[in-house]
Amino acid sequence: MHGDSRVVALVPAAGMGVRLGESTPKAFVPVGGSPMLTLALQGLIASGSVDEVVVMVPAELVDQTRALLPATDIPIHVVPGGAERTDSVRAGLDAAPDATLVLVHDAARALTPPALIARVVAQLHAGAQAVVPALPVTDTIKSVDATGAVTGTPDRSTLRAIQTPQGFDARLLRAAYATTIQATDDAGLVELLGATVHTVPGDALAFKITTPLDLVLANTLVAQGGISVPVQQRDQDREAVANT
Ligand code: CTP
C-alpha cells in the first residue's frame, strides 16, 4: 500500500495463442519449465509494487490455473476472460472493485523485469493518470495502402514501441471501458478520452512472446541464466524507485 492507494494488476491470460501455434493456450505454454502466466505473476510479486492481482483465463482453465499460482501473501483472483482481449480486461476490472490504481499486464510478457513494473507504479504514485513503458523503434516504420504501396514514412525519432504493464488511475480506465470506443491497447482508449499518457523507459526483456521465434528467444534467455525471477526485489531497490 502507498497512502490510500490500492494497486491491482489485471493479467490478461485468456488468449489462444494462435500465432504461437502450440497445443495449449499461450499463457500456459512453458518457458524455461514454468508456464508464462506463472513467470508473469512472479514478476509482479517481485516488483513489490502490487497489492492484489486478477488473472483472466479461458473459462475451462479457471480451476487448473489456481494450482499454478505462486505462493504469496498477495491475493490473486482467477476469473474467466472473454473472446477479445478487451473483454478479458473488462472482466478483470469488474473483479477489482477496490482498485484505485490498475496495471494491465499481458501474461505473454513473461520475462518483464520487476524493476520495469515498479517504474510504472512509481509514476502513478507521482500523480500520472496513465503510464506506459516505451522503447525506441529500431526498424523504419512505413504506412502502406491496400495494394501495399508505401504512403508515408513517419519520423522514427517520434515513434515508440509500447509494452506492458500499462498503468492507470482506476476511474479513468473504468471510464474508458464504459465507452464503445475501440483501440489496439488500453492506453489508446484513455487517449481517445483526452487523457495524457506518460511514458517510462521500457525494457527489451518485456517483449511479448507472440511467435515461435519469440518462444525460442525466451527459452534461451532463461536457460542461459542471464535472467532470473527474484523472489522479492531487494528493499533498497524498491525504496530507490519510490524516491524517484
Ligand atoms: N488475451 C486475453 N483474452 C483474449 C485475448 C488475449 O486475455 N481474448 C491475452 C493473452 O492471453 C495475452 C495478452 O492478452 O497474454 C496479449 O495477447 P496476444 O499476445 O495477442 O495473445 P493471444 O491472443 O493468446 O495470441 P494470438 O493473438 O496469437 O492468438
Ligand code: MG
Ligand atoms: Mg491475440
